[in-house]
Amino acid sequence: MNVQPLTFHVPEPHPCFGSAADVSGFQLSDAARVRRPEIDVEASEIRDLAYELIRVLDADGHAVGPWSEACTVDQLRSGLRAMLKTRAYDARMTVMQRQRKTSFYMQCTGEEAIACGFQSALQAGDMNFPTYRQQGLLIAQDWPLVDLMCQVLSNEKDRMKGRQLPVFYSAREAGFFSISGNLATQYVQAVGWAMASAMRGDSRVAAAWIGEGATAENDFHAALVFASVYRPPVVLNVVNNQWAISTAQSVAGGAQATFAARAHGYGIPALRVDGNDYLAVHAAACWAVERARRNLGSTLIEWVTYRAAPHSTSDDPSKYRPQNDQAVWPLGDPVERLKDHLTGIGEWSEARHVQLKAELDEEIAGAAKEAQGSGTLVEGSKCSPASMFDDVYKSMPPHLREQRQELGF
């Protein structure tokens, strides 16, 4: 027998974004084409939706199709404001990092619609288990920017007391679980939180968040198994922004099947949604959250988007992807698309847009000034080194008291 030598397959950087941006391979469903199933649909009846893309806004900015009726104009304007605010906040914090007022920052540019739109589907008491790129969940609730900034600056008003890397917020009151640097861990914790809600006969739901790269972590699979077995009220969000630092989504297994399709093996219904379409995000989020709240179990949603900004302030994307990538990204910019839609229906204008941006810039500048008044990483006040020994345990054991004394406190 003539046996050919085996060959080893390593995925190309990206089916769309190699050395030059080429989106011809990207499959787009037309807006309005994808049906909106009944809320109590069986997972097996919507398997096709994991390979489609739920979209509401068409190329002309019109809201079309069965997912289009979910938002009021007020909700849309508030969504636009939240997205603009998130973007402006990111921009400002990036500048502050460049000015060396802090060590590190991570933007969510291009992904604002997902967190902001999703939050609009939740109620007080629900709990998000976010990654480090869902600051929009807080900003959409008008969580005080000064509070976020103080965390990024690690100053004396940082509620995390300077212990955490910038952007690793925690805001229990806002249903925002403490962020960890360890990827995917929160995904299964969200399932546990939702199980607890069900075990207690509560009506609160959880939202789990993960990036497409981190779906390769074990806890992604553990979360899906537990969600499948116990059917807790949790929405399993996968934000597919195409990149895990420099690693394209194909290396996470995205070229073989969509991330939404992962849910099929667990019998969990899945949607795949245009993550840059605020209307689609809101509608799909409402669908999945209602499903959870009505005790119909979990839903996995793959949000298809694009990480427009560098991975972090420590990253240089020009080393691994083309410069014009965001410009040719077929799903465009979520802010521009919602702006065009609202303008098209006579509920927004260029003048109002400019005015809103100016107001937000002013608000953010004021917040930044106030936050810096409480210190930055490098100057001004920060939490005492003595506080470093607090909260390791509920009460300080003798060995930590001894170490604190050794440091001089």
Next chain:
Amino acid sequence: MPSLTMIEAIRDAMDVMMARDDRVVTFGQDVGRFGGVFRCTDGLQGKYGSSRCFDTPISESGIVGIAVGMGAYGLRPVAEIQFADYMYPAYDQIVSEAARLRYRSAGEFSAPIVVRMPCGGGIFGAQTHSQSPEALFTHVAGLKTVIPSNPHDAKGLLIAAIEDDDPVVFLEPKRIYNGPFDGHHDRPVVPWSKHELSETPQGHYTVPIGEAVVRREGAEVSILAYGTMVHVAETARREVGIDAEIIDLRSLIPLDVDTIVQSVIRTGRCMIVHEATRTSGFGAELSALIQEKCFYHLEAPVVRVTGWDTPYPHAQEWDYFPGPDRVGRALIRLMES
């Protein structure tokens, strides 16, 4: 007072706490309907229902991960890992999450969870049913690590662990589940009913976490031990006729440094005994502490009798396990030095 085995005492602790506090839930592989492969949760599902005691998929990171999420919600989960040897897939959740949640959120969230895991050798369990991974927990800031040596302490410590607002790794030496094994594998197993520490109060009581206990007072040498090794040390001491003080640490973190230091200062000699491998084992921490705090009172170098720095073997069980013969010979050498 009823005489219980370790298994019965551990089950009783969960029963007491599930009855007192409806936030206490128990789960793990085979924990629910079947009652646990060691019977530690036998009957709990029948008594409290399957939303309080249930079976889980075989996923240690899932088991501990959901426990962290439930703890954040406000429950008090008692998760079981079937063997300590299988905790490694959960290690990320234990170390990166449970241990640090309170610290990283400045107290906004915490993980009031207990992770129970049968540990230790002496049962021909070989590489993956015999390990003693306590040092992998004691090295982690934010965790409490507890290991009982008898039914009385097992129940009291487990109740204390469930009531504790910090994450507790609760190690259960499976070799002494049914009787106080002293390392004489060639003799019949002695049941717990013949041991005074099997007398276990009914209802609620606690053994405080962070307090060691002097099992036997002695003048010549202090032996620091925990779990099965407490019984091995007592037998070894008796057989070589040395007046050793035996301290059962019970809680490794927080550690009862005062009890240890007072004893070593008085005896001037110290032996540390544990089943776990030697290098970077918890004995190294104990030894360093004694060197720092008792240096001028020491009349001989601190001695460690431990498992060898090898994976836990099967056929060579009794050459690996630090039994009374090895401990006794080391005691004689220590007294001569």
